[in-house]
Amino acid sequence: xxxxxxxxQAGQVQKSKYVGRIVFALAILAAAVFGSLAGLMIxxxxxxxxxxxxxxxxxxxxxxxxxxxxxxxxxxxxxxxxVVTYNDIPPxxxxxxxxxxxxxxxxxWGVDFWRILGAAYRDIVSGSRxxxxxxxxxxxxxxxxxxxxxxxxxxxxxxxxxxxxxxxFTKQQIFTLYANQIFLGHGTYGFEAGSEFYFSKxxxxxxxxxxxxxxxxxxxxxxxxxxNYPDRALRRRNLVIDNMVEDGxxxxxxxxxxxxxxxxxxxxxxxxxxxxxFVEEIRRHLEKRFGSEEVHEGGLRVYTTLDSDLQKVANxxxxxxxxxYERRHGWKGNLPNIIAAGDDPEHYDNPDWGExxxxxxxxHGLVTSVIGSSATVKIGQYSGTLGPADIAWTxxxxxxxxxxxxxxxxxxxxxxxxxxxxxxxxxxxGAQGALIAIDNATGDVRAMVGGRDFDLSKFNRxxxxxxxxxxxxxxxxxxxxxxxxAEPDDTILDAPTTFMTASGPYSPHDYDNRYMxxxxxxxxxxQSRNIPALKIAQRVGINTVIQYAHKFGxxxxxxxxxxxxxxxxxxxxxxxxxxxSTFPNDGVRVAPxxxxxxxxxxxxxxxxxxxxxxxxxxxxxxxxxxxxLEGVVxxxxxxxxxxxxxxxxxxxxxxxxxxxxxxVGFSPSITCGVWxxxxxxxxxxxxxxxxxxxLPIWIDFMKAAxxxxxxxxxxxxxxxxxxxxxxxxxxxxxxRPSNGAPH
Numbered sequence: 001x002x003x004x005x006x007x008x009q010a011g012q013v014q015k016s017k018y019v020g021r022i023v024f025a026l027a028i029l030a031a032a033v034f035g036s037l038a039g040l041m042i043x044x045x046x047x048x049x050x051x052x053x054x055x056x057x058x059x060x061x062x063x064x065x066x067x068x069x070x071x072x073x074x075x076x077x078x079x080x081x082x083v084v085t086y087n088d089i090p091p092x093x094x095x096x097x098x099x100x101x102x103x104x105x106x107x108x109w110g111v112d113f114w115r116i117l118g119a120a121y122r123d124i125v126s127g128s129r130x131x132x133x134x135x136x137x138x139x140x141x142x143x144x145x146x147x148x149x150x151x152x153x154x155x156x157x158x159x160x161x162x163x164x165x166x167x168x169f170t171k172q173q174i175f176t177l178y179a180n181q182i183f184l185g186h187g188t189y190g191f192e193a194g195s196e197f198y199f200s201k202x203x204x205x206x207x208x209x210x211x212x213x214x215x216x217x218x219x220x221x222x223x224x225x226x227x228n229y230p231d232r233a234l235r236r237r238n239l240v241i242d243n244m245v246e247d248g249x250x251x252x253x254x255x256x257x258x259x260x261x262x263x264x265x266x267x268x269x270x271x272x273x274x275x276x277x278f279v280e281e282i283r284r285h286l287e288k289r290f291g292s293e294e295v296h297e298g299g300l301r302v303y304t305t306l307d308s309d310l311q312k313v314a315n316x317x318x319x320x321x322x323x324x325y326e327r328r329h330g331w332k333g334n335l336p337n338i339i340a341a342g343d344d345p346e347h348y349d350n351p352d353w354g355e356x357x358x359x360x361x362x363x364h365g366l367v368t369s370v371i372g373s374s375a376t377v378k379i380g381q382y383s384g385t386l387g388p389a390d391i392a393w394t395x396x397x398x399x400x401x402x403x404x405x406x407x408x409x410x411x412x413x414x415x416x417x418x419x420x421x422x423x424x425x426x427x428x429x430g431a432q433g434a435l436i437a438i439d440n441a442t443g444d445v446r447a448m449v450g451g452r453d454f455d456l457s458k459f460n461r462x463x464x465x466x467x468x469x470x471x472x473x474x475x476x477x478x479x480x481x482x483x484x485x486a487e488p489d490d491t492i493l494d495a496p497t498t499f500m501t502a503s504g505p506y507s508p509h510d511y512d513n514r515y516m517x518x519x520x521x522x523x524x525x526x527q528s529r530n531i532p533a534l535k536i537a538q539r540v541g542i543n544t545v546i547q548y549a550h551k552f553g554x555x556x557x558x559x560x561x562x563x564x565x566x567x568x569x570x571x572x573x574x575x576x577x578x579x580x581s582t583f584p585n586d587g588v589r590v591a592p593x594x595x596x597x598x599x600x601x602x603x604x605x606x607x608x609x610x611x612x613x614x615x616x617x618x619x620x621x622x623x624x625x626x627x628x629l630e631g632v633v634x635x636x637x638x639x640x641x642x643x644x645x646x647x648x649x650x651x652x653x654x655x656x657x658x659x660x661x662x663x664v665g666f667s668p669s670i671t672c673g674v675w676x677x678x679x680x681x682x683x684x685x686x687x688x689x690x691x692x693x694x695l696p697i698w699i700d701f702m703k704a705a706x707x708x709x710x711x712x713x714x715x716x717x718x719x720x721x722x723x724x725x726x727x728x729x730x731x732x733x734x735x736r737p738s739n740g741a742p743h
Contacts, residue, residue, distance in 0.1 A: 059083060059180055061299025061601060062193070065271075065282060067306045068444070068596075074272040074279035076286075078296045081189040082196065086176045090204050093191060094175065096215035099243040102136040105175075109166050111135060111159050137162040139218070140178045184214065185221030198226065200266045208250065209261040212240040226263050234263055269356040275311045277450030277460045278304070281594055290598075290606065299601040305444035305594055310437060313704040314447035318433040318674075319362045321697035322452060323412065325676065326427040329685055331394035331402065338366070339406030350408075351455035353380030359413055362426060367407040375399035377409060377423055384411065384421040391425045399425075428452065430678055433694075434461035434573050435701060437672040440581050442611050443590035446670065447701070459679070466556065466570040467675060470690065471528045471637075472653030472662045473567035475580070475625060476549045478525055478533075480540045483548075483621050487720075488522040488628050492532045499534060501562050508534060508566070511654070511689070525628050526636030528652060530566055537565035551616045552579035553589055567653055577673030580664045583629065583649070584671065584714065587622035589614050620718040627717065629665070637691050638665065641699050646706045647714050650698070652690030657683045661693035668712040670705045674698045 061081050065074040098105050134142070141161035165174060184194035194214050195203045206214070216236035217224055226233035238259045245255040272279045282302060286295045294300065338348055345366060352363040357379065365377035365384060375386040386399045386409075396402050403409065411423040437447040450460035459465070482488070494516040499506045510530050516523070524532035537545050545565060546558045554576070558569040578592045591612040598607040617625075629649035632638040637652040650665020659681055664673040676693040677684060684693060706712075 059189070060297040063286075063295055063298060063300040063302065065279060065302045065304055067304060067308045067311075068446075069308065070303075071308050072271050073274055073304065073306055073308060073311075074282070076283060076296050077187075079189045080187050080193050080197065081180065082192040083180050083190065083299065084176075084192045084203060086172045088203060089176070089179055089191065090206060090211065092208055093179075093203065093206060093211040093215065095247075095249045096208075096211045096240050096244060097136070097175075097179075097218075099247050099249060100215050100240045101139070101218065103243075103247065105136050106171060108135060109163065111138065111162055134158070135162060136178050137165050137174055140174060140181060141165055143181050143183070182218050183221055184217045185225050186227065197268050198265055200268045207261075207264075208241070208244075208254070208258045209237065210264065212244070212258065213237040213263060216240045226265055227267070230263055237263070270354060273355050274308060274315075275306055275448065276454035277462065278306055278311070278445070278448045278594065280450075280454075280458060281448070281460065281463060285595065286598070300606070301599040302595060303597040303599070305439070305442075305446065305596055306448075307446040310447040310701075310705060314435050314437065314449050314701055316360055317697045317700035318435050318449045319452065320700065321674075321676065321693070322431055322433050323362070323426050324696065325431055325684070325688070325693055326429060327393045329429070331396070332427065332429055333402060335403075335407040335409060337404060337406040338408065345406060350380075352453075357382060357413055357416060357421065359415055361413040363411060363413065365409050365411050365423070367403050367405055367409060370400050370403055370405060373398045373400070375403045377411060379411075379413075379421065382416075382419050382421050384413070384423040386411070386423050386425055390423060394425065431684065432461055432677060432679060433697060434465070434675045435672065435697060436462045436573055436577050437670055437701065437705060438577055438581050438592050440584050440666065440669055440671055441590070443578070443581075443592045444596070445592050445594050446705075457679075461675065461679075462573045464572065465675075465679075466572060467660045467677065468568055468570055468655040469576060470567040470653030470655040470660060470662055471530075471533075472576060472651045472664050472690070473549070473569060474525060474528065474533045474565070475583075475629065475651055476552060476554075477537050477540075477545050477565050478521065478628065479617060479621060479625050480545050480548045481521070481536045482624050483617060484540055486521060488624055489520045491518045491520055492524055492535060493517065494519055494524065494529045494531050497531050497535070499538065499562055503561075506562060508563075522628050522631050525651075526631035526634075528632075528637045533565050534562060537562060548617075549579075551589075552582055553591070554579060567655065573673050573675045576662075576664055577671055580650070580666055580673070581671035582616050583622050583626045584666050584668055585622070586619040586715065587615060587617040589616045620720070623715055623717055626714050630714070633665070637689075638663065638695060640691065640695055641665065641702070644699065644702060644706065646702075646709075647712065648702065648706075649714070652695065654689040658685060658688045659683055661688055661690045663690050663694040663698045665698060665702075667702065667706050667709070668714055669709060670702075672698055672701055672705065674701075 059081060060079045061083050062075045062077040064072055067073045138158050142158050180190040182191070183189055184191070186197065188194050188197045191214055192203045194217070195201060195206055198214070199206070199210050213226060213233060216233070216239065219236065223229065224233050224236045241255050241258045244250045245252055282304060283295065286300070286302065338345060345368065348366055350364050350366070355361070355363070357363065363379055365379040367375055368378050369376040373388050377384045377386060386403070388398055391399055391402065394402060410426045410428040412426050413421050414424050415422040432451050433449065434451060435447065435449040436445065438445055448462050450462045451457050496507070496515065508530050515531070516527065516529060519529070519532070521532070542560050542562055542564060546560060549558060549569070554571050556569060556571050558564055561568070574592060578589070582589045593609050593612070595607065595609055597605060597609070600606050626649055629651060630647070632651055633641045633648045638650050641648055641650070646667060648665060648667055650663060653660070653662030653664070659677055661676040661684060662674065664671070666672070674694040674697045676697070
């Protein structure tokens with residue numbers, strides 16, 4: 001027995017030695033592992049960014065433009081992102097994201113090692129690296145600080161950064177940073193911007209299926225794009241919903257109902273499409289003032305002067321006016337054909353197809369078939385038809401007579417029914433139009449159209465094009481004369497005359513080659529007679545007339561030649577319209593402006609504009625001129641506008657060979673100018689005067705501009721001072737034309 005005891009003791013000693021060796025070996029191994037990890041930590045932490053900088057982190061944000069009612073009309077961004085707070089994120093979205101991306105987000109400390117081990121095992125078994133194991137915090141650290149490559153070194157850094165982030169920030173702060181930073185495809189970053197882009201609604205208004213779709217996108221924004229791959233997006237969304245049921249976040253019944261819902265995309269239309277020329281004007285100003293980086297990444301808030309409702313009216317008025325002009329001059333054909341150009345119709349795309357489509361829209365379409373008396377036209381995802389009635393104005397009986405497969409046609413949408421649209425054939429021969437409207441009291445630019453199609457031409461014909469004004473220049477001539485003491489009922493002879501100028505004899509004539517004899521100044525302006533205007537300019541001196549034009553805000557260099565009185569000077573539509581607003585303002589010019597206020601990301605005001613005013617003429621002269629310009633509408637070349645039955649005044653303008661057509665006019669509250677012409681010096685066609693081509697556009701716009709202002713009136717006349725009183729002659733009787741005299 002003693003021997004057995006000794007043998008047992010010897011065995012225990014031997015066992016203890018064996019265990020000790022194992023412990024020692026494990027200790028050495030642990031030390032080696034710890035040393036290796038420490039070494040790796042030192043190596044890979046050398047260039048790690050400072051996580052503490054996140055306390056002051058500000059992501060690149062959208063600069064948004066608002067109209068005068070606070071509605072978004074445009075934006076600038078390198079990354080389309082709208083930053084939100086934690087409270088702006090609805091619980092349903094938070095739960096969707098956590099269920100699909102990081103179930104233990106609330107419990108772990110930045111890294112989920114069990115998840116990493118499980119993912120590693122599955123990667124080894126499958127022989128791939130497709131299984132992800134990143135927590136939300138790790139994804140955030142990667143998106144903020146690291147590259148997206150899948151190297152071991154990057155993963156170590158990702159883990160280390162995630163741990164640091166968890167130590168410094170709360171779960172709410174981490175989730176908010178993640179929600180604002182994550183990429184969701186199609187240039188969109190952050191869930192608020194994603195919600196606005198995919199569903200045209202704010203984050204707080206998302207339904208469960210919508211929230212689930214957004215939550216599924218971070219896994220692969222391109223692969224699961226609901227636009228490009230709706231089937232994949234639907235499967236991914238339903239997986240998120242299944243996870244929500246599994247986690248007990250929603251009931252099985254709610255899950256079934258949510259999975260049965262369609263994707264329900266309602267893509268946000270480009271906000272810049274409403275007033276692209278106006279937005280571009282703002283961009284140039286902001287970049288010049290604050291720099292491109294601040295404009296496109298700084299998250300500025302720009303409060304503009306635009307009225308979205310009036311802008312919509314202006315867009316339609318210009319396009320309708322140009323369509324009417326095109327129809328007056330008949331079908332020209334010569335349509336571009338992509339098949340003839342060697343392009344594949346299956347891959348054709350047009351910039352118009354990204355714009356919202358609705359009745360009244362003018363767009364370019366692709367003719368895909370011509371069968372019998374009908375042509376099929378593709379407009380993006382829409383299909384439209386053209387029948388005999390839709391092309392009747394061309395003088396042809398059937399679309400087959402003028403259209404071929406592959407033609408690019410310009411059409412107007414008349415009805416929309418699902419993905420099918422009914423169309424009317426239009427024409428784009430290159431004629432352009434521009435419109436600008438200015439609030440008389442403030443100088444706020446309420447609407448601006450710079451051309452027919454911004455996608456085809458960025459050149460702004462309202463602010464950049466210098467064009468001859470024609471007879472719309474004459475109010476400066478008459479203003480100078482009235483200021484010198486003349487009265488509107490003074491008479492002047494309208495008869496053939498030759499003027500001796502520095503370049504020789506000058507024998508002008510009127511549009512109709514007729515003369516009216518002795519007429520009042522009021523009638524001469526209303527009927528836009530050339531001889532009286534030239535006589536007045538000669539009396540007061542052409543240099544004086546030019547000085548008056550400059551006082552009104554015309555900045556162009558105007559040569560001192562007598563024909564300038566008839567509008568040979570070149571000015572912009574913006575200058576001319578702003579100048580005319582002086583008349584209803586009792587002689588005070590208010591400089592036009594586009595921006596009311598610019599606020600930075602933190603709410604600091606960077607720029608604020610107030611009306612910039614200057615005295616131009618006396619109130620009495622301004623009221624006399626307003627009264628005379630009312631005569632243009634009541635019984636002159638602008639008579640067509642009298643049907644609006646509202647206090648209105650203005651002046652037509654037509655240049656030689658009908659190259660430019662103008663109408664600039666005003667109500668007591670708003671001044672609007674319209675120009676129609678070609679970019680090159682090319683005739684619009686015979687009899688395309690200001691009253692024929694420009695005035696109808698002005699009327700269509702002013703119908704909306706004066707709505708609800710029935711009680712406004714121009715102020716009454718101011719009696720003359722005795723020292724400047726001029727005996728008035730009896731005004732001549734003027735026959736009212738039935739539809740307005742041209743010119």
